[in-house]
Amino acid sequence: MNKSLFLDIKTTTETIDILFNHFLPPTLIESIPILEANNRVLAQDVCSQEDIPNFNRSTMDGYALNARDTFGASSSMPAYLNIAGDVLMGEATHLSLKSNEAARIPTGGMLPENANAVVMIEHTHEIDSKTLEVQKPVGVWENTVCIGQDIKKQSLLFPTSRLLRAYEIGALAAIGQTRVDVYQRLRVGIISTGDEIVPAHSLPGQGQVRDINSFIIGSKVLELGAVPNFYGIVQDRVEMIHDAIKACVSQNDVVLICGGSSVGARDFVIDAISSMGEILVHGVAMRPGKPTIIAKIEDKPVIGLPGHPASTAVVFLVLVQPLLAHLQHTTLSPGYLTATTSRNIPSQPGREDYVRVRIKPDPESSNSKYLAEPIFGPSGLIRPLFEANGLIKIPLDCEGLDKGEELPVMLM
Amino acid sequence: MNKSLFLDIKTTTETIDILFNHFLPPTLIESIPILEANNRVLAQDVCSQEDIPNFNRSTMDGYALNARDTFGASSSMPAYLNIAGDVLMGEATHLSLKSNEAARIPTGGMLPENANAVVMIEHTHEIDSKTLEVQKPVGVWENTVCIGQDIKKQSLLFPTSRLLRAYEIGALAAIGQTRVDVYQRLRVGIISTGDEIVPAHSLPGQGQVRDINSFIIGSKVLELGAVPNFYGIVQDRVEMIHDAIKACVSQNDVVLICGGSSVGARDFVIDAISSMGEILVHGVAMRPGKPTIIAKIEDKPVIGLPGHPASTAVVFLVLVQPLLAHLQHTTLSPGYLTATTSRNIPSQPGREDYVRVRIKPDPESSNSKYLAEPIFGPSGLIRPLFEANGLIKIPLDCEGLDKGEELPVMLM
Numbered sequence: 001m002n003k004s005l006f007l008d009i010k011t012t013t014e015t016i017d018i019l020f021n022h023f024l025p026p027t028l029i030e031s032i033p034i035l036e037a038n039n040r041v042l043a044q045d046v047c048s049q050e051d052i053p054n055f056n057r058s059t060m061d062g063y064a065l066n067a068r069d070t071f072g073a074s075s076s077m078p079a080y081l082n083i084a085g086d087v088l089m090g091e092a093t094h095l096s097l098k099s100n101e102a103a104r105i106p107t108g109g110m111l112p113e114n115a116n117a118v119v120m121i122e123h124t125h126e127i128d129s130k131t132l133e134v135q136k137p138v139g140v141w142e143n144t145v146c147i148g149q150d151i152k153k154q155s156l157l158f159p160t161s162r163l164l165r166a167y168e169i170g171a172l173a174a175i176g177q178t179r180v181d182v183y184q185r186l187r188v189g190i191i192s193t194g195d196e197i198v199p200a201h202s203l204p205g206q207g208q209v210r211d212i213n214s215f216i217i218g219s220k221v222l223e224l225g226a227v228p229n230f231y232g233i234v235q236d237r238v239e240m241i242h243d244a245i246k247a248c249v250s251q252n253d254v255v256l257i258c259g260g261s262s263v264g265a266r267d268f269v270i271d272a273i274s275s276m277g278e279i280l281v282h283g284v285a286m287r288p289g290k291p292t293i294i295a296k297i298e299d300k301p302v303i304g305l306p307g308h309p310a311s312t313a314v315v316f317l318v319l320v321q322p323l324l325a326h327l328q329h330t331t332l333s334p335g336y337l338t339a340t341t342s343r344n345i346p347s348q349p350g351r352e353d354y355v356r357v358r359i360k361p362d363p364e365s366s367n368s369k370y371l372a373e374p375i376f377g378p379s380g381l382i383r384p385l386f387e388a389n390g391l392i393k394i395p396l397d398c399e400g401l402d403k404g405e406e407l408p409v410m411l412m
Numbered sequence: 413m414n415k416s417l418f419l420d421i422k423t424t425t426e427t428i429d430i431l432f433n434h435f436l437p438p439t440l441i442e443s444i445p446i447l448e449a450n451n452r453v454l455a456q457d458v459c460s461q462e463d464i465p466n467f468n469r470s471t472m473d474g475y476a477l478n479a480r481d482t483f484g485a486s487s488s489m490p491a492y493l494n495i496a497g498d499v500l501m502g503e504a505t506h507l508s509l510k511s512n513e514a515a516r517i518p519t520g521g522m523l524p525e526n527a528n529a530v531v532m533i534e535h536t537h538e539i540d541s542k543t544l545e546v547q548k549p550v551g552v553w554e555n556t557v558c559i560g561q562d563i564k565k566q567s568l569l570f571p572t573s574r575l576l577r578a579y580e581i582g583a584l585a586a587i588g589q590t591r592v593d594v595y596q597r598l599r600v601g602i603i604s605t606g607d608e609i610v611p612a613h614s615l616p617g618q619g620q621v622r623d624i625n626s627f628i629i630g631s632k633v634l635e636l637g638a639v640p641n642f643y644g645i646v647q648d649r650v651e652m653i654h655d656a657i658k659a660c661v662s663q664n665d666v667v668l669i670c671g672g673s674s675v676g677a678r679d680f681v682i683d684a685i686s687s688m689g690e691i692l693v694h695g696v697a698m699r700p701g702k703p704t705i706i707a708k709i710e711d712k713p714v715i716g717l718p719g720h721p722a723s724t725a726v727v728f729l730v731l732v733q734p735l736l737a738h739l740q741h742t743t744l745s746p747g748y749l750t751a752t753t754s755r756n757i758p759s760q761p762g763r764e765d766y767v768r769v770r771i772k773p774d775p776e777s778s779n780s781k782y783l784a785e786p787i788f789g790p791s792g793l794i795r796p797l798f799e800a801n802g803l804i805k806i807p808l809d810c811e812g813l814d815k816g817e818e819l820p821v822m823l824m
Contacts, residue, residue: 034612034627035627035630035631035634035640038631038634038635039635052621052794053621054616054618055618055619057621057792059790059792061675061676087619088607088619089606089607089608089619089648089676089677090606090607090608090609090619090620091607091619092617092618092619093619106675106676106677107675107719107792108606108608108621108719108792109608109619110618110619145790145792145793149793150792150793150794150795151794151795165631165798165824166627166628166629166631166632166635166725167628167725167794167797167798167800167824168798169627169628169631170624170625170627170628170631170721170725170794170797170798171624171794171795171797171798172627173612173622173623173624173626173627174612174621174622174624174794175622176612176613176614176615176622178612178613194501194502194520195500195501195502195503196501196502196520196521197502200446200585200586200588200590201588201590202588203588204466205504206466206467206504206522207467207499207500207501207502207503207504207505207521207522208502209464209465209469209520209586210585210586210587210588211585212582212583212585212586213582214585215446215447215578215581215582215584215585216578216579216581216582217578218447219447219450219577219578219581219582220578222447222450223450223451223578228447236501263473263518263519264473264501264518265501265518307519307520309582313578313579313582335747336749337748338750378471378557380469380471380519380520380557380562381557381561381562382464382562382563382579382582382583382586383562383563383583385579385582385583386577386579386580386582386583388579412577412579
């Protein structure tokens, strides 16, 4: 039997469901400095041990006072208060305001006892060093931040699985947590197969080509915050592929096999995988990418990618990227841009077509619209891949796109 | 004179123009392995020393032959060819086809001499081990990739300043270039000022707060591929700020000063900068972010950011991010998502308002539309910052947005 007949072909949606249902995110944890934690995922609940701020703080340059003493004040009927002193920046104040007293306060300064508002400097006038004229009333707690208003003591600040960005890291700094427990980086083993493949640093003889796929995949894995581990180029022999996969599975969370491009080479990969685990998907209704293999070995995902660079890249973007996000305890939000097709793009119903496009500003639009110009070319070439900056999906049941259709383009 | 009066306030567009016109990208170069070059910018022209591929290659499993010998073939009137032998994967073939001869060839195999096309296995039938029936004609060079078709020898593959992605890295691997000259990472010096600021690892007394801004800015700088260098927290004294800026300018390409939030603290920064270089912008028509300072010291940009975390973050996103991209020899393309405002958002004409929003799926839309829910709150708090995932710009001359307006949201 020709194993490339793909008797039970799956859609991309079915394939992603299978990946998500069969594989759980690994749970190994490491503690790292918060400055290195951008784009990492929390592996602990974070609670604050303190109120932030831990004092009532002014948000304006002005005068701390009791709001009651300004009620009814206007420029024609100002309120007059006694200036009791100055709040100094960064210092606890020991002032305690009596009725009709105010204290000079800078933005960020600590409110004195009995103050419950700050009037902005712009609405005041110092008659002399002891007397303040207030021309506008302020509400209770106006122009202030109260104790615990930002973050409450003992409250949950971030739950486990929160994706950390610069802003969460700022909040961790605010509560004094300078290290944080995050999930370890995902380890992705990469195997290249194919008798025609030689290492990138060597000079290929006739009939040979350099290993491109390891670099494309390795770069993308790094880009997604995971760690690529390379297992070199394995000859097209079932036992050698078997041994490479075995080592790779034991040392990684995910295994990606950049397949030889011939049917024979793919059969070797299928045979090797079949002897070690369960094949979940063999054949996906997409182009490029139909010969994709998904298997489960020792509860880990092993994915056979097609051999052509463009096919490998598309399958990575469409199927592997969401899997890696899932295994990193997060969801993927790839960038999309809305663009208009620059010409008709044919497609065969019965499969999803992924068309590489060049997104560029529409010269006929004044309103920063974009055109998507399809880039055709054999998927064995690298040029149509690096000339593209976007990927369009033509759905399963669609015979193609007309020129001028507006649609989302996945940024590559 | 109160230096915060901002007599010559600039728009954000004017400010970015000033930044781009005054500051050139640094040109220091380093050589790195291509696998580390994702998101780096080429500092050399890359030419290929070889044709890629360096042999005529099959893109299908099938039979190499001369296209002429299949002309007119059909399933009712097949062509019959003699099978001259097998092309082996990854090996030079020494076969030379005579008239009406074909050779078995795998995808990626080398075409024999005198072959100029490949017929797919699906359109053939082997009558016996010596005789091939071909049921469909092929065109000249059909199902092949010719010598140099992907990348031509001596041609320019990528010019200087090309941003490298996984696909460019794949192309570099294809031509055997495993190291590449790129521009060095941008060095960004970060100074915190403010008498109320204490280090994140310490316990603030009353009236004190931890340094949040260094972490937000440092994380964003790392995220953009630049190197943050921290110069600690500097007291609000002109001479101390002066000395910190001087050290920072000499050791970095860009200096960011996270300002104290009070008017007095800002005045110290202005005084220190004025004594060392030229102030280009003092006051930007945006909220938050109005007190932003941009100066030129020793031909390097020195930017004073406002002290509140939300203000610092917004100024970083709107002004500093494009500058860092420019200084990294690239252009910025921040992610945008189209969303609909969930409620009216007021704004004052005469300045750009930047409103933090939470983007979420619109529960009333079946078509994966998004709602942008504004998050209000004092810019001195960190919570409204980490609760947001998007930023909306309300233009200078606009009095606000109505509920239901569709607009682009910058992803945070």
